[in-house]
Each structure stands twice: as C-alpha cells, then as structure tokens.
Amino acid sequence: MNAAIALCHFCEAHGPCAIFCTQTLRDTKLEDLNLDNQQIPNKMCLACNSLGKTNAIYSRDNESGATFLSTQIPILPEVANLIKQASVRSLSCEINFHKDGGFVFFGDSSRGHVLSHTFHVGDLQARGFYQLFSIIILMKDKYFLLNIKPFLAEHLQKISTEIQISAQKIKCEEAAKGSPRQRRLSSSQMMVQTPRSLVELTGEKNIYAILHSHFSWILLAGSRFLTEHVTFGNLPWLPPAPSVIRPSKQFITLPYKTDDDQPTEEDQEESMSLRYVKQLLRNEFPAACFCALTGIKIIVRGSPSKAFNFMSCLKKLLPEQMHNVIQIDAQQFLTNSECKIVSVKPDVAVPIASSATFRIDFLDNENDRVSVKWPGEMPNKWPDLLIKLVKAVDEERFTDLVLNKQTRVLVEEWKNKVICLNQAKSSSGLAKLKKVLGVQSQDQQLINYWSPHLQGN
Structure with missing residues (x-):
C-alpha cells in the first residue's frame, strides 16, 4: 500500500x-x-x-x-x-x-x-x-x-x-x-x-x-x-463467500461456443484487455465504451471464437453484478430487451444501427476486420470513468495484465460511488454526496444505468 x-x-x-x-x-x-x-x-x-x-x-x-x-x-x-x-x-x-x-x-x-x-x-x-x-x-x-x-x-x-x-x-x-x-x-x-x-x-x-x-x-x-x-474476488485470508442466487436478469450474452474453438475465461483474463477492443474499433473505441457504460445496446455479430474474445474484453467495463453471461438463440435475442450487450452468429438477422443500437460486424474469419455502425453522437463531456479508461488504454507502460487490473480498479471505484448514491435519503443528501464523490452531470447517464442493478449492495 x-x-x-x-x-x-x-x-x-x-x-x-x-x-x-x-x-x-x-x-x-x-x-x-x-x-x-x-x-x-x-x-x-x-x-x-x-x-x-x-x-x-x-x-x-x-x-x-x-x-x-x-x-x-x-x-x-x-x-x-x-x-x-x-x-x-x-x-x-x-x-x-x-x-x-x-x-x-x-x-x-x-x-x-x-x-x-x-x-x-x-x-x-x-x-x-x-x-x-x-x-x-x-x-x-x-x-x-x-x-x-x-x-x-x-x-x-x-x-x-x-x-x-x-x-x-x-x-x-x-x-x-x-x-x-x-x-x-x-x-x-x-x-x-x-x-x-x-x-x-x-x-x-x-x-x-x-x-x-x-x-x-x-x-x-x-x-x-x-x-x-477490487478484482471481484475474496481476500486470500478470508473464507470463500457463500454462493448467492441472483435474479435471472440478463445483461451480456455470448453465442453458443465449444471447448475446441474458444479459450477459457481464465486465459482471457491473463492475455486479453481493452487494448484488443481498441485495435479492432480504432477511432470508434470511445463510442463503444460509452455505449457499454451507459446502457446503449451493443450487438456483436460474427464467428463464435472472435465474438467470444471481443465480449470477454468488453464485459470488463461493467461491475460483476452485471456480468450475467448467458447463451440465447435468435428468437430469444429478438424478444429480450434486457440484454444490453449481445453477441450472435453471422446468420442471425439483427436490427439496423440507430442511436439506441451500436452494431459491430466481423467481416471475415481470417483477419480481424470489423464494420462499426452507430449514427449516435458522443456527448461534449465524457463520463469520468470513460476518460480514465481511455487514458489507461493509451498508457504504453501498462502491460495487458496491468491494464486489466487498472480497469477493474476504476470500475470498482465507480461501482462504490453508485452504491453510496443509492443510500441517499433525500435530494439534498444526494447533492452533497455527489459533491463529495466528485460526480458531475456528465456521469449521470452511467449512474442511471448502473443504479438499479446495484441496489441492495
């Protein structure tokens, strides 16, 4: 320390x-x-x-x-x-x-x-x-x-x-x-x-x-x-926490996968970071992070192996309470409104891009070429968490493992802020808490999205 x-x-x-x-x-x-x-x-x-x-x-x-x-x-x-x-x-x-x-x-x-x-x-x-x-x-x-x-x-x-x-x-x-x-x-x-x-x-x-x-x-x-x-785990000297049955809410979905064509999640933790997402999306990287942080639907369409790598990195942007990863078919995808980050196979029909839908399509199986479509606009002032994440990704001295740790620290910091704001009993108390925690108006959209999922924490 x-x-x-x-x-x-x-x-x-x-x-x-x-x-x-x-x-x-x-x-x-x-x-x-x-x-x-x-x-x-x-x-x-x-x-x-x-x-x-x-x-x-x-x-x-x-x-x-x-x-x-x-x-x-x-x-x-x-x-x-x-x-x-x-x-x-x-x-x-x-x-x-x-x-x-x-x-x-x-x-x-x-x-x-x-x-x-x-x-x-x-x-x-x-x-x-x-x-x-x-x-x-x-x-x-x-x-x-x-x-x-x-x-x-x-x-x-x-x-x-x-x-x-x-x-x-x-x-x-x-x-x-x-x-x-x-x-x-x-x-x-x-x-x-x-x-x-x-x-x-x-x-x-x-x-x-x-x-x-x-x-x-x-x-x-x-x-x-x-x-x-802060890495969603238990302290090494504490006994494992008892398993908690969470409500069956669905925020992130992955395509059907097999053990042969997709690496384990533990491997992703060690090798993949948000830097991989930036390499794919380039200039659209901040916009994708903004959509993930604020609850704008993201649809990733492509082969299961490529989509799995991409989604494993993208889910690092959200607290663990919002990591309820599931697998769905095309019919469930079309009717499931709670899924904010969705991955589907190439043959599944998806909605056209709009201000409420951010689309990412993998163009082929050989090279990591993607097509990004989102007619929405980024706000003039970015949320504080987004600014810090982009800065961390651009830090050349960070290895992927260090970047993963830093990402978790930043996400955990804002998770704790949202939990504190949920405890406010009045509007005046909420305003004081925001001032103490350094919450600005540009952070409100993120708070509105995270707050219901962090109630009771």
Whole structure:
C-alpha cells in the first residue's frame, strides 16, 4: 500500500510532532539511504524521541519483495514534510474527542489525505494525568483511503488499545504508591518534570519493534486489499463467500461456443484487455465504451471464437453484478430487451444501427476486420470513468495484465460511488454526496444505468 503510517505525540515541552514512522520501500535500496539526513530537531526530550537519528527497524516480505522501514522521521524529505504537517493537525485542530479514541479524515491533493486516530495514554506525571497521541495514515489516493477506512479503523483501534492497556498497568502501580495529587502538592515533588517516553509509559522496552510489526502488517494487508478485493474476488485470508442466487436478469450474452474453438475465461483474463477492443474499433473505441457504460445496446455479430474474445474484453467495463453471461438463440435475442450487450452468429438477422443500437460486424474469419455502425453522437463531456479508461488504454507502460487490473480498479471505484448514491435519503443528501464523490452531470447517464442493478449492495 502506497502510504506512510506514523505515531504522533503532543509533547508538553515541545508541542506536536511525529515520533515514529513506517514506510514501504519498493524501488529504493536500503544501502542507498542515509539516515543522517533525517530532519530531526536538535532540542528533543525523551517523549519526542523513539529510535534516534541513526537507528531504524526494517523487515521484508519475500512474496511481494517489499521492504518496510521504520525511522523516527520519514527518510524521504518530501514525505517528512507531509507527515510533519499532518501530525500537527491531528493533535491540534483535527481531533475527535470520543472517550475511546476517535477518527478524523482530512487533507487535500497537494498535502495528501490523512486518516487520523487520536487517543489518550494514562500518565500520572502529565497534565490531566494523560498524554495525547495519534496514529496517522497518509496517502495520495483519497478514494482508496475512504474505501478501506473500516479496515484501518479496526486495526488502529486495536493498536491504541494495546498501548492504553500497558500504560494503565503502569499507572495503577504508581497510584498504589500514593495519591498523585498529594505527591504533586508535596514539597519533595519537583515542580517541573521531563515528559516521559512511550517506553516508560507502557513499561515495554520493545514497544517500537511491536509498533513496527503492526504498521508493516497494515501496509502489507492494505496492498493485498487493493489487488484482491477490487478484482471481484475474496481476500486470500478470508473464507470463500457463500454462493448467492441472483435474479435471472440478463445483461451480456455470448453465442453458443465449444471447448475446441474458444479459450477459457481464465486465459482471457491473463492475455486479453481493452487494448484488443481498441485495435479492432480504432477511432470508434470511445463510442463503444460509452455505449457499454451507459446502457446503449451493443450487438456483436460474427464467428463464435472472435465474438467470444471481443465480449470477454468488453464485459470488463461493467461491475460483476452485471456480468450475467448467458447463451440465447435468435428468437430469444429478438424478444429480450434486457440484454444490453449481445453477441450472435453471422446468420442471425439483427436490427439496423440507430442511436439506441451500436452494431459491430466481423467481416471475415481470417483477419480481424470489423464494420462499426452507430449514427449516435458522443456527448461534449465524457463520463469520468470513460476518460480514465481511455487514458489507461493509451498508457504504453501498462502491460495487458496491468491494464486489466487498472480497469477493474476504476470500475470498482465507480461501482462504490453508485452504491453510496443509492443510500441517499433525500435530494439534498444526494447533492452533497455527489459533491463529495466528485460526480458531475456528465456521469449521470452511467449512474442511471448502473443504479438499479446495484441496489441492495
């Protein structure tokens, strides 16, 4: 997960600051890093210090090849500045004063988006008998951070509770030795005390190694959440989801096929992408995607093998809930109005092209030559999803496998937006949701088509 996690502390002597940060290093080698470049202030107390200027903790995941590095201050200067700003806000103005520790989301595109969890740690020597800490997660991807907020909140809450329980034991042991108030009023009590470190507060000398393991796991699990969950599958550590009987609605149809002339769907996932559709349709590619995304009927006529390849790529444009692939004959095709993307054999008669019907005909079996007919017009402003899909297809650095993953991420993002909009209880609430989610007027046709099929999700 492309993010940084930091533990922040509000020092009574020096104010708010980040004292421990964990990052993922993928392309940077440890030997190329210089810990002496950390921008650590010269004036520091025990409460502001964790690993020191020249120390670090790192671990490596052999499966993904990612290295997780924990230092007192982020090793990359640009990240250090963002963490510094976020730590000040999380401990001053962006605070949820819930008794069990609250969560606040803040940030912007230039300074990064932050999920902050603020909590109290008991300390009989501090003002109010507690010290203020926060755990912040900073990343650039706003929607990904919001989508996995329940996952992050659950585990950040567990980490803070673990710290609070350890600190509570120390607090009870100190309280048993006498009243904290009496000791403060006693002349033998020093009027000014140095703020205590987290090691002293919890009594755990390996507290930062423990935090490193927690933060590293969250970064690793977050990356798996992105690559697995958004691809219509289950997380690898979760049991398979129970089978759900869906209504018998039909959105995409394929022609009759045999095992000899058509590859499996798994093979298509690895080798075929939307780039194949663009190679066939050329300048008509955006129009075909627009029709698929907004519910304009698409008819593909040609040999089963060619149509199967084409349809397997085209269905990637829609959420899994709209992937009810079936096989029909000519009579069913003529009477089935729910099918929005249809594939038929060359000998089946089809309607003429119109603004409501996008026709694609494979001209021969030897070469991938097609005839595209659609008298409709593209809108002046394209839906946001269409713009991002076309940009991803044009990205030369994307392999077909990477493009497939990116397509699924984009489709899943808009699926989640539509599901959120379905939850709106009033027109004013719907307008606010659209503003938060960045939904524009040009996206409404897509929303109208997807919304009924995503009800109840």
